[in-house]
Amino acid sequence: MNDSLNNIRTLFLRLLPIQIFVVMSSYLSNIINGLVIGNYLSPGAMIGLGLVTPVLNIITSVSMIVAGGAGILCGNYMGKGESDKVNQVYSISLEMLVISGVVISLCFFMAAEPLAHFLKASSEAFPETVAYIRGVAASILPMLVMPLLMTFLQMCNKSSVSLVSMIALGALNAVLGLLNIHVLHYGIFGIGVTTSLSRYVVVIGMLLYIGRHKELLEYKRGSFEGKMAGDILKYGSPGALSGLLYAVRNMALNTYAAQVGGDIAVNALAILGASCGFFDALNVGTQNTLTMTSSVFVGERDAESVKRSMYMCILAGIPICIIRFIITYPFGTPFAMLFGAKGDVIPAAVTLLRYYTWSAPFNFFTIAIMSVYQVLGRARFCNMIFPFHCLVTPMLCCIFLTKVIGINGIWACYMISEIVTLAFFVIRTVIRKKKFPVTLMDIIDLPADFEPANKFTVTIKDVDGVINVSKRLEAFCKEHGIDDKRAMIAGLCMEEMADDIVEHGFPKTKGYQTVDIFACVENNEVLMRLRDNCVPFDPHSRIPLFNPKDPEKYLGIKLVSEMAKEMKYQANLGMNVLTVTI
Numbered sequence: 001m002n003d004s005l006n007n008i009r010t011l012f013l014r015l016l017p018i019q020i021f022v023v024m025s026s027y028l029s030n031i032i033n034g035l036v037i038g039n040y041l042s043p044g045a046m047i048g049l050g051l052v053t054p055v056l057n058i059i060t061s062v063s064m065i066v067a068g069g070a071g072i073l074c075g076n077y078m079g080k081g082e083s084d085k086v087n088q089v090y091s092i093s094l095e096m097l098v099i100s101g102v103v104i105s106l107c108f109f110m111a112a113e114p115l116a117h118f119l120k121a122s123s124e125a126f127p128e129t130v131a132y133i134r135g136v137a138a139s140i141l142p143m144l145v146m147p148l149l150m151t152f153l154q155m156c157n158k159s160s161v162s163l164v165s166m167i168a169l170g171a172l173n174a175v176l177g178l179l180n181i182h183v184l185h186y187g188i189f190g191i192g193v194t195t196s197l198s199r200y201v202v203v204i205g206m207l208l209y210i211g212r213h214k215e216l217l218e219y220k221r222g223s224f225e226g227k228m229a230g231d232i233l234k235y236g237s238p239g240a241l242s243g244l245l246y247a248v249r250n251m252a253l254n255t256y257a258a259q260v261g262g263d264i265a266v267n268a269l270a271i272l273g274a275s276c277g278f279f280d281a282l283n284v285g286t287q288n289t290l291t292m293t294s295s296v297f298v299g300e301r302d303a304e305s306v307k308r309s310m311y312m313c314i315l316a317g318i319p320i321c322i323i324r325f326i327i328t329y330p331f332g333t334p335f336a337m338l339f340g341a342k343g344d345v346i347p348a349a350v351t352l353l354r355y356y357t358w359s360a361p362f363n364f365f366t367i368a369i370m371s372v373y374q375v376l377g378r379a380r381f382c383n384m385i386f387p388f389h390c391l392v393t394p395m396l397c398c399i400f401l402t403k404v405i406g407i408n409g410i411w412a413c414y415m416i417s418e419i420v421t422l423a424f425f426v427i428r429t430v431i432r433k434k435k436f437p438v439t440l441m442d443i444i445d446l447p448a449d450f451e452p453a454n455k456f457t458v459t460i461k462d463v464d465g466v467i468n469v470s471k472r473l474e475a476f477c478k479e480h481g482i483d484d485k486r487a488m489i490a491g492l493c494m495e496e497m498a499d500d501i502v503e504h505g506f507p508k509t510k511g512y513q514t515v516d517i518f519a520c521v522e523n524n525e526v527l528m529r530l531r532d533n534c535v536p537f538d539p540h541s542r543i544p545l546f547n548p549k550d551p552e553k554y555l556g557i558k559l560v561s562e563m564a565k566e567m568k569y570q571a572n573l574g575m576n577v578l579t580v581t582i
Contacts, residue, residue, distance in 0.1 A: 494530070
């Protein structure tokens with residue numbers, strides 16, 4: 001493994017666990033509610049939870065479109081060095097979600113009974129379904145805002161805050177839920193209310209934290225801009241559409257399962273819905289990590305780092321798939337029973353969980369491709385694929401396969417939809433390129449002008465490499481039309497900054513450190529980018545500390561700031577990125 005790939009691997013694996021926890025927070029309340037309801041309340045309550053969950057997932061698509069689009073847009077701005085745009089994106093997206101949350105919460109509460117009828121709740125489950133809708137309605141506002149706050153906190157290298165928030169949410173939800181069961185006795189309505197209360201407490205805590213740390217994020221009132229709001233919706237639309245279609249698919253599967261397998265099949269799907277949040281968080285967390293990292297690399301126009309992030313997504317999927325198979329095969333029965341499976345429902349739920357697990361390996365390839373498509377702004381293509389992937393293919397499986405293998409035809413739809421989607425990517429590439437794709441990048445098909453034509457890349461891992469690279473960079477600049485003076489300045493600037501990182505950053509940082517050097521010549525200018533995985537260090541903060549009486553201290557930073565046309569620093573996803581223009 002070369003040094004630059006090690007840098008990407010370290011970044012990806014550092015972000016991945018937190019992203020899984022962030023995604024799990026979206027499912028966490030449903031998982032805990034499933035455990036509590038399945039073990040303490042009636043089967044009708046469990047069915048009510050299963051019927052309402054897809055509707056809440058549809059509503060969550062509002063958050064996905066805004067939080068997902070805002071995250072991609074901010075990553076692009078970070079990659080381009082336009083840090084002033086980050087607060088504006090945060091402010092606009094927060095306003096959009098708060099307004100949406102208030103409106104949807106009110107509508108959800110007032111339409112509880114018509115919605116229960118629409119979901120075809122049986123006479124046994126109808127009152128429980130209505131009660132849960134009314135109890136959980138208030139939670140919609142914080143449910144929409146929470147993923148946005150967690151996304152921005154991680155992009156600002158405050159993943160620990162997101163992790164603490166997720167743990168607090170789970171603990172609050174569990175404690176208040178059990179308090180409702182054993183003390184207050186408000187049944188499933190109380191479960192909905194405790195879910196709402198837990199989410200509000202956590203979201204308010206996160207907003208207070210952000211408000212106290214304006215150096216990270218700052219809400220800018222009156223910064224709304226129609227074009228930027230449109231860009232947020234554009235970049236986020238594929239993720240939102242997929243979430244919406246998945247929810248519609250789950251509602252349709254509930255209806256179809258009731259016709260083919262009766263209440264046992266519906267209950268099995270409810271158990272899958274309550275438990276698969278844990279499984280899906282592993283896959284979706286990996287997808288979000290890829291989206292986050294590749295959005296920055298696309299902004300930097302770094303094709304090699306985009307490719308390496310995609311391969312890290314696939315590699316991370318291997319142990320995740322192994323975990324899923326271990327849980328659903330040797331421990332499938334106790335796992336299903338943990339979420340309330342009883343009697344005849346147990347074998348149906350276990351079979352469903354095992355079928356669902358087989359979709360995971362194929363899904364990692366799908367998300368690797370679709371994530372980068374989304375980051376590249378190919379929203380139209382993604383929005384064309386998702387209806388087939390999320391809805392059309394699963395429904396065709398239900399219609400035709402159930403005639404051959406019964407209820408297992410519904411269970412198999414998850415895996416088949418992944419395989420069909422991957423086949424479509426291959427066929428599309430063959431048609432466009434007239435050859436069979438050999439790598440993922442063949443399928444991605446980056447634009448021809450994605451990277452600068454004249455570029456220079458190298459990775460430094462020790463002091464000895466700094467001077468040699470400086471001379472090579474100077475020669476590179478001269479070869480591509482830069483005059484001798486500016487070529488010398490470019491080499492000197494790179495040498496000064498890289499030497500500072502190696503000398504001062506490496507000893508202060510645990511683990512394996514490298515500096516990735518990128519330079520290009522465009523429009524008769526030299527743009528240099530130094531990216532390292534050392535402790536955070538903003539050179540701008542050291543310039544005022546330069547003292548002529550102690551010229552060796554911060555002299556390199558002072559010289560670079562005076563010789564460069566522009567010098568920008570950003571902490572992108574916990575990595576230092578310094579961009580210098582000569």
